[in-house]
Amino acid sequence: MLRTGFQVAVILGHHGALPGLTHLLPRFNPASAFGSSMETLVSRFCREMTESKNYALPNASWGPDMLSLYHEFLEKTKTEGWVRLPSFRSNRDHIQGFHLPLMSSANSGKSDWRLFTRCIEREGQGYEYVIFFQPSEKKSICLFQPGPYLEGAPGFAHGGSLAALIDETFSKTAYLSGEGLLTVNFNIRFKNLIPLGSLAVLNVSVEKIEDQKVYLSCVTQSRDQQTVYAKASGTFLQMQLEEDSSQH
Amino acid sequence: MLRSCTAGLRSLWALRGGREGVPRPSTDLQPAPRLFSAEKVIHTDCALPNPSWSKDLKLLFDQFMKKCEDGSWERLPSYRHRCAQISEDFKNYFLEQKPVKEGRLSQVRLFTRGFEDGLGFEYVIFKNNDEKRTVCLFQGGPYLQGVPGFVHGGAIAAIIDTALALCAAVPGKAIMTANLNINFKRPVPLCSVVVINSQLDKLEGRKLFVSCNVQSVDEKTVYSEATGLFIKLDPEKKSF
Numbered sequence: 325m326l327r328t329g330f331q332v333a334v335i336l337g338h339h340g341a342l343p344g345l346t347h348l349l350p351r352f353n354p355a356s357a358f359g360s361s362m363e364t365l366v367s368r369f370c371r372e373m374t375e376s377k378n379y380a381l382p383n384a385s386w387g388p389d390m391l392s393l394y395h396e397f398l399e400k401t402k403t404e405g406w407v408r409l410p411s412f413r414s415n416r417d418h419i420q421g422f423h424l425p426l427m428s429s430a431n432s433g434k435s436d437w438r439l440f441t442r443c444i445e446r447e448g449q450g451y452e453y454v455i456f457f458q459p460s461e462k463k464s465i466c467l468f469q470p471g472p473y474l475e476g477a478p479g480f481a482h483g484g485s486l487a488a489l490i491d492e493t494f495s496k497t498a499y500l501s502g503e504g505l506l507t508v509n510f511n512i513r514f515k516n517l518i519p520l521g522s523l524a525v526l527n528v529s530v531e532k533i534e535d536q537k538v539y540l541s542c543v544t545q546s547r548d549q550q551t552v553y554a555k556a557s558g559t560f561l562q563m564q565l566e567e568d569s570s571q572h
Numbered sequence: 573m574l575r576s577c578t579a580g581l582r583s584l585w586a587l588r589g590g591r592e593g594v595p596r597p598s599t600d601l602q603p604a605p606r607l608f609s610a611e612k613v614i615h616t617d618c619a620l621p622n623p624s625w626s627k628d629l630k631l632l633f634d635q636f637m638k639k640c641e642d643g644s645w646e647r648l649p650s651y652r653h654r655c656a657q658i659s660e661d662f663k664n665y666f667l668e669q670k671p672v673k674e675g676r677l678s679q680v681r682l683f684t685r686g687f688e689d690g691l692g693f694e695y696v697i698f699k700n701n702d703e704k705r706t707v708c709l710f711q712g713g714p715y716l717q718g719v720p721g722f723v724h725g726g727a728i729a730a731i732i733d734t735a736l737a738l739c740a741a742v743p744g745k746a747i748m749t750a751n752l753n754i755n756f757k758r759p760v761p762l763c764s765v766v767v768i769n770s771q772l773d774k775l776e777g778r779k780l781f782v783s784c785n786v787q788s789v790d791e792k793t794v795y796s797e798a799t800g801l802f803i804k805l806d807p808e809k810k811s812f
Contacts, residue, residue: 416720424719436714437762440724443692443715450686473686482683483749484733488726495718495725507725511753 380411385448389523409455422565462501462530466493480517494558504538504560512556619650624690628765652685691715708735708768722759736800739770740780746805754798778804
């Protein structure tokens with residue numbers, strides 16, 4: 325059953341609509357189209373999942389830098405309104421009961437499918453990261469410790485692995501800030517290499533939301549901010565999820 | 573003295589010049605022979621069909637292998653692990669930053685080759701040296717998911733970085749990714765096959781400007797378009 329007021333903006337200029345979305349909709353008031361408040365989005369996203377493992381928690385592979393900054397932000401979740409985002413093996417776990425428009429829940433997820441940035445199971449070998457979100461400022465911080473399976477240049481993280489994590493942080497921030505769902509544009513400027521096993525801090529902000537798009541920027545730095553690893557910007561298309569019509 | 577011999581890419585190594593009798597080291601890298609005469613490395617070339625490859629991917633692979641017969645195209649081999657010798661040399665001669673926690677790095681893998689067959693990136697790259705372009709056949713597996721049912725934008729970024737890097741690769745030189753700009757037009761369905769066509773647009777001193785598009789096998793759907801800037805490393809300057 326479609327949510328009332330459900331509308332989807334079709335983005336793509338010369339190459340036509342997204343698969344399944346065949347009509348171009350007239351302009352509409354964004355405020356009425358995307359009715360889910362941030363509180364609803366955040367609480368739905370952070371719903372307690374007892375069956376799925378939450379990867380956004382410290383484990384033995386986390387270095388001292390990562391641990392101490394994690395605890396700093398954990399304090400801020402109590403005093404300054406920051407939210408620690410849970411992180412599951414698949415995005416389906418975050419949107420239980422909902423699915424992408426015009427895609428039924430039946431074909432949108434086999435159990436062996438995994439979120440890219442959670443694809444490497446072994447602790448400390450791939451992506452170790454946790455995202456904290458500040459709803460009032462539409463900002464996120466992602467603490468990232470790359471493991472040896474993310475290598476590009478010897479001893480350093482692959483540029484593509486950082487790009488993927490920035491896209492992932494953008495995607496969670498865009499979704500919670502304004503139901504941004506699909507990446508439309510992604511731009512990254514690499515400045516320095518991240519040594520494997522060290523801590524990189526991704527600072528993400530929503531710059532603006534207009535024309536059914538969420539615009540974000542990111543600066544990735546060392547903890548002391550002395551080294552800038554990369555700067556990036558991204559644009560996400562706003563899309564409302566549909567409720568599943570069948571009972572689970 | 574390794575200066576021009578070692579080469580490192582942010583995403584891949586691409587040096588040409590492997591000669592007879594010299595074992596090829598990891599990840600699309602063919603080193604200068606004198607580095608490796610004493611090194612024996614066991615490696616599997618991942619840029620070859622395996623049971624996880626779909627029919628589409630195998631068909632395209634065969635088509636491109638035919639094109640290689642007259643020498644105008646070549647298939648670039650691709651390995652999971654990097655040769656230890658090259659890693660040391662790269663660290664010593666090219667970078668001032670020292671990676672931390674050396675003890676943990678015994679298990680390194682090239683990021684785009686770190687998965688079991690079929691689960692992550694399945695790809696092979698063919699290069700046409702005269703026309704300065706590459707074609708990358710890519711099948712994104714179930715561990716590359718973003719929005720449920722589709723390949724993660726970041727995984728697309730990683731394979732685009734890989735394809736562009738090999739296109740920009742210059743014999744005997746190390747290059748690094750400086751910028752990447754990607755426009756996503758359609759999401760790529762998980763486990764489907766796409767073709768990434770890359771070309772070198774311009775060369776300005778140490779700057780290499782490349783661009784590519786990501787299309788369906790029948791060329792009717794354009795999934796993304798990207799441009800990239802790569803920089804040739806200068807061992808004298810030890811920076812990029």
